[in-house]
Amino acid sequence: MGRKLVIDPVTRIEGHGKVVVRLDDDGKVTDARLHVVEFRGFEKFVQGHPYWEAPMLLQRICGICFVSHHLCGAKVLDDMVGAGVRSGLQITPTAEKVRRLGHYAQMLQSHATAYFYLIVPEMVFGIDAPPEQRNILGLAEAEPELVRRVVMLRKWGQEGIKAVFGRRMHGISSVPGGVNKALEAADRDRLLNGGPDMLSVDQVIDYAQDGLRVFHEFHAKHRDEVDRFGDVPALNMSLVDDAGNVDYYHGRLRVVDGHKRVVTEFDYHDYLDHFSEAVEEWSYMKFPYLKALGREAGSVRVGPLGRLNVTKTLPTPLAQQELERFHDYTKGRANNMTLHTNWARAIEILHAAEVVRDLLQDPEAMQTDRLLVTPAKEAWTGEGVGVVEAPRGTLLHHYRADAQGNTTFANLIVATTQNNEVMNRTVRSVADEYLSGKTEITEGMMNAVEVGIRAYDPCLSCATHALGQMPLQVTLYGPDGSLVDERQR
Amino acid sequence: MAPMAASSMNASVEVAAGVPASILEHFDVPGGLIYGIGNDGRQDDGLGWALIDVLEREGVCRHAQLFRNYQLQLEDADLIRGMRRVLFVDATKSPEVADCALHAVEPKLDFSFSSHEISAASILATCRLCFGHAPEVWMLAIRGYEWELRMGLTPASARNLRAARQHLDCAAQAGLAYPDPLLTTGDRHERAGP
Numbered sequence: 252m253g254r255k256l257v258i259d260p261v262t263r264i265e266g267h268g269k270v271v272v273r274l275d276d277d278g279k280v281t282d283a284r285l286h287v288v289e290f291r292g293f294e295k296f297v298q299g300h301p302y303w304e305a306p307m308l309l310q311r312i313c314g315i316c317f318v319s320h321h322l323c324g325a326k327v328l329d330d331m332v333g334a335g336v337r338s339g340l341q342i343t344p345t346a347e348k349v350r351r352l353g354h355y356a357q358m359l360q361s362h363a364t365a366y367f368y369l370i371v372p373e374m375v376f377g378i379d380a381p382p383e384q385r386n387i388l389g390l391a392e393a394e395p396e397l398v399r400r401v402v403m404l405r406k407w408g409q410e411g412i413k414a415v416f417g418r419r420m421h422g423i424s425s426v427p428g429g430v431n432k433a434l435e436a437a438d439r440d441r442l443l444n445g446g447p448d449m450l451s452v453d454q455v456i457d458y459a460q461d462g463l464r465v466f467h468e469f470h471a472k473h474r475d476e477v478d479r480f481g482d483v484p485a486l487n488m489s490l491v492d493d494a495g496n497v498d499y500y501h502g503r504l505r506v507v508d509g510h511k512r513v514v515t516e517f518d519y520h521d522y523l524d525h526f527s528e529a530v531e532e533w534s535y536m537k538f539p540y541l542k543a544l545g546r547e548a549g550s551v552r553v554g555p556l557g558r559l560n561v562t563k564t565l566p567t568p569l570a571q572q573e574l575e576r577f578h579d580y581t582k583g584r585a586n587n588m589t590l591h592t593n594w595a596r597a598i599e600i601l602h603a604a605e606v607v608r609d610l611l612q613d614p615e616a617m618q619t620d621r622l623l624v625t626p627a628k629e630a631w632t633g634e635g636v637g638v639v640e641a642p643r644g645t646l647l648h649h650y651r652a653d654a655q656g657n658t659t660f661a662n663l664i665v666a667t668t669q670n671n672e673v674m675n676r677t678v679r680s681v682a683d684e685y686l687s688g689k690t691e692i693t694e695g696m697m698n699a700v701e702v703g704i705r706a707y708d709p710c711l712s713c714a715t716h717a718l719g720q721m722p723l724q725v726t727l728y729g730p731d732g733s734l735v736d737e738r739q740r
Numbered sequence: 741m742a743p744m745a746a747s748s749m750n751a752s753v754e755v756a757a758g759v760p761a762s763i764l765e766h767f768d769v770p771g772g773l774i775y776g777i778g779n780d781g782r783q784d785d786g787l788g789w790a791l792i793d794v795l796e797r798e799g800v801c802r803h804a805q806l807f808r809n810y811q812l813q814l815e816d817a818d819l820i821r822g823m824r825r826v827l828f829v830d831a832t833k834s835p836e837v838a839d840c841a842l843h844a845v846e847p848k849l850d851f852s853f854s855s856h857e858i859s860a861a862s863i864l865a866t867c868r869l870c871f872g873h874a875p876e877v878w879m880l881a882i883r884g885y886e887w888e889l890r891m892g893l894t895p896a897s898a899r900n901l902r903a904a905r906q907h908l909d910c911a912a913q914a915g916l917a918y919p920d921p922l923l924t925t926g927d928r929h930e931r932a933g934p
Contacts, residue, residue, distance in 0.1 A: 389849070
């Protein structure tokens with residue numbers, strides 16, 4: 252009799268989801284799916300609220316990437332009041348630099364969480380190590396100095412967020428047409444020079460390089476396994492600047508194929524002309540795809556791996572040096588190796604640290620008299636679209652408001668949703684490699700499926716815009732539908 | 741150093757000669773931290789913050805740092821490393837807690853970590869492992885009942901909040917008793933390992 256395997260919840264991701272794997276009579280994987288079973292609510296929740304509340308409310312979807320939601324929403328508000336890119340009256344350079352500073356500080360902080368807290372323990376102890384060991388607390392026991400550095404690294408990112416947004420979590424500084432405060436000298440000096448309880452930016456850059464060393468040591472020991480694990484094709488998408496290189500805050504959306512050829516590039520305001528979303532009855536999370544190519548060929552990968560596949564260069568020296576190594580590894584082709592997402596993430600931690608250093612040294616980020624533009628009332632458009640490259644990938648907000656300024660429509664397409672198809676491909680690939688034909692399914696094998704999902708650092712509560720509690724779950728079913736095994740943590 | 745009498749539920753404890761009059765005074769010292777955990781947008785999850793609100797309103801803490809956060813994070817190991825005494829205040833769903841309960845936190849890597857959850861015991865253990873020091877840490881749990889997306893405490897949890905505040909005025913000798921007899925004395929309490 253065939254079997255069905257359930258992993259529920261999938262652990263160390265943000266949100267509640269489960270994986271179901273179906274096996275035939277010979278124990279071969281016939282199907283594997285990531286189900287997201289959270290309720291979708293925030294897009295409705297904001298309707299009727301004043302338009303300017305939307306970025307404040309929507310950032311509360313998540314305690315991890317709230318800065319991305321806040322900034323993305325702020326870009327929408329810029330559009331709505333007539334200070335967006337299409338209006339000709341754009342926010343000031345100071346406002347943009349302050350926003351970028353907060354954005355990159357969050358990139359560093361969020362990536363450090365995903366990489367060091369959730370992923371590195373598996374690199375150090377192995378995918379099949381006991382669960383009580385392969386986590387950050389197990390790492391603290393085995394490598395306390397590494398964890399001490401990681402704690403201080405993340406803290407530095409959080410202090411950067413606080414310097415810009417006023418609070419470590421759910422702060423507010425971006426307002427329609429700009430920001431409400433510039434970077435203060437005391438914050439700048441503390442972040443640059445450190446102190447008794449704080450790293451300096453140079454130490455942060457050193458520690459970020461530690462992260463790369465951890466990946467390379469792991470990769471050197473397990474090269475075949477790492478490279479083979481979840482090697483799945485997808486298009487790659489990222490915001491890019493005029494030169495076609497990644498821009499984490501603004502730009503056009505570019506999609507490249509496996510040969511890094513540009514498939515399409517467009518103004519994100521026109522996303523509805525390019526993207527459609529498929530729905531499956533077994534998941535609340537939609538499946539976006541490029542209309543011109545259809546669902547199978549038109550699904551994109553976003554996030555660290557997608558971005559570094561799209562970009563040709565990074566504008567900071569240490570990250571650029573590592574990017575060249577990353578690009579050389581696949582000899583000019585796009586990198587489809589799921590676990591190389593962690594390499595890309597480590598490169599982005601380093602890049603974010605370098606960018607924050609440069610912005611801290613930029614006097615324009617401290618110009619208190621150049622924070623806002625105030626468009627005329629007639630400039631009100633009542634509609635806007637914003638896109639940023641959030642740590643997990645391309646994030647889009649779209650709002651409309653009525654003449655009284657109350658929100659009538661909100662649409663969010665988050666990175667995890669964009670990655671839905673490629674995550675499912677990864678689950679199938681890893682399940683096939685680790686579970687197919689095995690007479691005994693071990694906890695380590697089940698964890699391999701979770702490792703594939705965690706590489707994307709998915710945020711399922713963002714993806715479904717969840718309200719409420721968010722506990723993720725792998726289930727194994729036989730061909731007759733009988734439950735064979737299940738893991739829930 | 742004079743030994744402090746143990747309460748009915750816990751084992752022996754020793755404290756410094758300058759015995760504080762109340763539990764609150766025990767924490768209201770230089771190097772003291774009272775840390776409210778929760779979210780006031782989710783009804784009774786706001787109990788931890790509500791107690792901090794009360795203490796701020798009353799202006800009764802002259803020395804201790806008052807702090808709010810949505811959840812404990814691993815970085816809190818860094819936050820508490822320089823502290824002498826820490827009181828975490830959090831809402832609990834446990835029916836075993838009638839209104840509030842105060843207990844000492846022992847350092848223990850209980851592997852509770854996720855991006856949204858880590859225990860006070862793990863924070864304390866991480867602090868000791870990574871920074872070589874662990875302060876004296878207590879948890880004040882206040883019973884809550886509703887966790888919906890709404891501002892304001894339920895009437896029942898508001899009563900429990902008042903009980904928790906009153907509890908902080910209890911005599912320290914009666915309220916602060918460690919389950920760990922290995923606890924040493926002095927201005928800084930170093931604690932035994934898990």
